[in-house]
Amino acid sequence: xxxxxxxxxxxxxxxxxxxxxxxxxxxxxxxxxxxxxxxxxxxxxxxxxxxxxxxxxxxxxxxxxxxxxxxxxxxxxxxxxxxxxxxxxxxxxxxxxxxxxxxxxxxxxxxxxxx
Amino acid sequence: xxxxxxxxxxxxxxxxxxxxxxxxxxxxxxxxxxxxxxxxxxxxxxxxxxxxxxxxxxxxxxxxxxxxxxxxxxxxxxxxxxxxxxxxxxxxxxxxxxxxxxxxxxxxxxxxxx
Numbered sequence: 041x042x043x044x045x046x047x048x049x050x051x052x053x054x055x056x057x058x059x060x061x062x063x064x065x066x067x068x069x070x071x072x073x074x075x076x077x078x079x080x081x082x083x084x085x086x087x088x089x090x091x092x093x094x095x096x097x098x099x100x101x102x103x104x105x106x107x108x109x110x111x112x113x114x115x116x117x118x119x120x121x122x123x124x125x126x127x128x129x130x131x132x133x134x135x136x137x138x139x140x141x142x143x144x145x146x147x148x149x150x151x152x153x154x155x
Numbered sequence: 156x157x158x159x160x161x162x163x164x165x166x167x168x169x170x171x172x173x174x175x176x177x178x179x180x181x182x183x184x185x186x187x188x189x190x191x192x193x194x195x196x197x198x199x200x201x202x203x204x205x206x207x208x209x210x211x212x213x214x215x216x217x218x219x220x221x222x223x224x225x226x227x228x229x230x231x232x233x234x235x236x237x238x239x240x241x242x243x244x245x246x247x248x249x250x251x252x253x254x255x256x257x258x259x260x261x262x263x264x265x266x267x268x269x
Contacts, residue, residue: 083259133198146198
């Protein structure tokens, strides 16, 4: 089946640091990638939708200057949390879909802890 | 009213039991229906997806969609301790060749007792 790899799986860093998370589709071309955030015991909240070669579309309330998304190729999207603060600590998950549109396949997530 | 409603549980059943997980939705534009399984500290894993009303079976799992009632279900037969996880229903409207935003239920925490 479709495989999406997310790296790193765990990040612990100091407040003010910028953190980059990578999302790769390993066996298909991901025309669209999605970035989600999940707090403990809650469902996934969509942050942004990213189409290859285009600017990302952010959901209401998500700061695009805070969460920089790049989708420069059909197999790689990156999320950079700039100047991270403790309130940015969360579980970040990406998903990818090919030209057919559905379904989305998810990475294993990145647990981000800002001290 | 939320677009997708899902009982958060937790739901605890003995090994071997049949499990029924359910979601209701309000948006009649939803066309694709999915069930994901999420283990602790992992990303969601796609279990089933379906486009039409009716039943779809895959091994011990059966997904059921009733568009007229805006109600979907996931049945797990012969449940195993390894099925213990959070199950998320998800749905989306049809976006043609472009991917459409998925709306997730809140997830049901399931525990299978040995």
